[in-house]
Amino acid sequence: MGRKDISMTPEEVRAFLEAGRTLQVASLHRDGHPHLVPMWYVVEDDRVVFRSFSRSQKILNLRRDPRLTVLVERGEAYAELQGVMIEGRALLIDDPAYLLTLYGKLAAKYAMLGREPRVLAPEELADASGRHAAKNTAVILEPTRIASWDHTKLGGAY
Secondary structure (H helix, E strand, O other), X not given: OOOOOOOOOHHHHHHHHHHOOXXXXXXXXXXXXXXXXXXXXXXEOOEEEEEXXXXXXXXXXXXHOOEEEEEEEEOOOHHHOEEEEEEEEEEEEOOHHHHHHHHHXXXXXXXXXXXXXXXXXXXXXXXXXXXXXXXXXXXXXXXEEEEEEEHHHHOOOO
């Protein structure tokens, strides 16, 4: 008897990504070594989106080679392990207006300003993040392959 299918459905992948907290992002250095960093992210139109300073190593890597792999995972015990790994290409956006909107979405998900996440009024968002938007690049991940696993579907068996 073969192993039980533990992959997630597209709906489960979407819900898992939307609930996830930290995105592991792997880009490639010029010499081919992976550059792996944790990032905050949001999901827009079923695509993972994050931002970073335009001069960061990950953005420099993605400008040279747009291939990347990302991972969101959770679980402590083997029977709890869940994850989604996405391979794809980076679509880089340098538009400050888009980046300001992205900052707003991130502030609603993460405690960027204060102890709790919160939706910011447009003037609050401009005051808090407007000066950073022009120095940032957004990355929209265009997936080419998605792998997922959900060990809770094993029901405690291996």
